[in-house]
Every structure is written in structure tokens, then in C-alpha cells.
Amino acid sequence: xxxxxxxxxxxxxxxxxxxxxxxxxxxxxxxxxxxxxxxxxxxxxxxxxxxxxxxxxxxxxxxxxxxxxxxxxxxxxxxxxxxxxxxxxxxxxxxxxxxxxxxxxxxxxxxxxxxxxxxxxx
Amino acid sequence: xxxxxxxxxxxxxxxxxxxxxxxxxxxxxxxxxxxxxxxxxxxxxxxxxxxxxxxxxxxxxxxxxxxxxxxxxxxxxxxxxxxxxxxxxxxxxxxxxxxxxxxxxxxx
Numbered sequence: 437x438x439x440x441x442x443x444x445x446x447x448x449x450x451x452x453x454x455x456x457x458x459x460x461x462x463x464x465x466x467x468x469x470x471x472x473x474x475x476x477x478x479x480x481x482x483x484x485x486x487x488x489x490x491x492x493x494x495x496x497x498x499x500x501x502x503x504x505x506x507x508x509x510x511x512x513x514x515x516x517x518x519x520x521x522x523x524x525x526x527x528x529x530x531x532x533x534x535x536x537x538x539x540x541x542x543x544x545x546x547x548x549x550x551x552x553x554x555x556x557x558x
Numbered sequence: 559x560x561x562x563x564x565x566x567x568x569x570x571x572x573x574x575x576x577x578x579x580x581x582x583x584x585x586x587x588x589x590x591x592x593x594x595x596x597x598x599x600x601x602x603x604x605x606x607x608x609x610x611x612x613x614x615x616x617x618x619x620x621x622x623x624x625x626x627x628x629x630x631x632x633x634x635x636x637x638x639x640x641x642x643x644x645x646x647x648x649x650x651x652x653x654x655x656x657x658x659x660x661x662x663x664x665x666x
Contacts, residue, residue: 471653482660483594483602483645488653496653499559532601536653542608543652544592548601 438463440533440549448527448556454520458533458549465514466491471536472516473545474507476529484529488536489516523556530554560584560648564658570666575636579661581629581646590650593622593631596660597642605644606631633663641665 444456458472465472473488487497489507497505506519520527531554535547561584571577581591589609594602604613606622609629619634633640646658 473653473655482643483596483647483657485655485657488655490653498654534601536655538652541611542590542592543649543655544604544607544613545594545602545647545655546604546613551601 438535438547440535440547442531442533442549442552444552444554446553446555448523448554449558450524450556451522454518454523454527454554454556456518456531456533456552456554458516458518460514460516460535463535465509465516466511469538471496471538471543472509473534473536474518475532475534475545477532477551478526478529486518486520486531525556528554528556559654560587560651560656562646562648562656562658564644564646564661566661567659568662568664570664571636572666573636573638575666577633577636577640577663579631579644579646579663581624581631581658583627583629583648583650586626587648587650589625590648590652591622591624591629592647592649593620594645594647595640595642596645602645607649636663 439461441459471488474486504521530551532551533549563582591609593606596602610622643662
């Protein structure tokens with residue numbers, strides 16, 4: 437059974453870079469049928485897709501965050517990571533890592549980490 | 559970018575009620591539409607994919623419909639464990655996905 441686990445600081449100062457890692461077990465991030473993504477939920481708001489990365493290293497980012505987001509893979513550790521630069525209070529959110537199974541029959545997010553709360557505050 | 563709009567943003571219903579949530583896409587997405595249930599303190603759970611296919615283990619009181627730009631999620635008889643927030647998500651432009659704003663189903 438695939439399991440994902442987020443890790444990283446729970447508190448980040450404004451203007452600094454948020455860094456999170458997702459450790460994957462029970463499956464390989466080198467699978468050609470999967471994308472690996474980050475999704476967040478600010479307090480009291482809905483889900484927002486941040487970005488996704490393919491096993492080849494190709495990345496896809498939400499246009500609204502693209503200038504601040506970097507995602508990477510570490511296949512030797514079966515992990516993928518998120519960096520979000522120049523954070524503000526608006527980046528305070530629960531951050532989830534997830535698997536986007538591209539199918540067939542269709543793409544769906546069928547596995548999620550438990551989420552990690554990141555607060556941006558001085 | 560494909561924008562997803564859900565309605566209503568919240569609703570109050572009683573156990574046993576039939577509940578329908580609507581999701582509209584800003585362009586045609588065929589049936590590339592998924593539904594998730596999200597409860598506080600837990601990650602979202604996939605309920606339906608490809609607009610109408612029930613994920614394994616999901617009760618049959620949940621059903622999905624629609625194609626093109628307009629979609630629905632129906633709970634035929636609301637149960638206590640169904641009180642949650644529901645999100646639609648388009649996978650037409652996968653992996654560049656987008657979610658609807660969510661519909662919170664509350665107890666009346």
C-alpha cells in the first residue's frame with residue numbers, strides 16, 4: 437500500500453523559503469504512470485494545487501505560484517521536495533503531498549500524505 | 559487555465575436527505591472530473607473519478623454525473639459520516655489540475 441509522509445519546518449519566517457519533503461513508501465517515484473504533487477489548504481479556504489513533478493524530472497506549476505516554486509526528486513531516497521520562496525502570511529496552510537495516478541482510465545489523486553501545517557510568522 | 563466553480567458553497571441537510579452538489583468548468587472537460595471528500599484533520603479522499611466511476615470502497619449512495627462543463631455529485635441518503643467538505647477537480651489538463659472552491663455539507 438502506497439504511503440506518503442510530509443516533513444519539514446512547521447514555522448517559516450516571512451520572506452524566507454519554505455522547504456518540504458515527501459517520503460514515499462510502498463511504491464516507487466520512478467513509476468512512469470504517476471506524477472507527484474503538492475496541494476495546500478490555507479485555513480478556512482479550499483484546496484489549491486501547487487505543482488507536480490514527473491519521474492523524468494519534468495515539472496508543472498500553478499501559474500499563480502510559478503515564480504516562487506521549485507520541485508525536485510531524489511530517486512535514491514524515493515522522495516520529492518517542494519521549495520516556495522519569499523513566503524508571506526498568505527502561504528500559511530496545510531501542505532499535502534500526493535500521488536497523481538495518470539491512469540488509465542483517467543488521472544486521479546488516489547494517495548495523499550497526512551499533511552503538515554506550515555505557519556509563516558516572525 | 560481551467561476554472562472550476564462549485565455550488566452551493568455550503569448547505570445544511572438532515573440525515574436521510576438527498577443532496578446534490580454542482581460543479582461547472584470554464585471550458586469543456588469531457589468527463590475528466592473527480593470528486594473528493596475532505597474531513598477536518600484528514601487528507602482528502604477520492605470518491606469518484608471520470609465523472610461517474612465510484613472509487614473502490616465508496617458507498618453506493620454516492621453517485622456522479624455530467625460531462626462537458628456541468629457535473630453533479632449526489633448523495634442519495636445522507637449519513638452522519640457524510641458531513642464533510644466536497645471538492646471537484648478537473649484532470650483534463652493533467653498534471654495541471656484545478657479544484658473547485660468546495661461545498662461544505664453541514665448538519666441541519
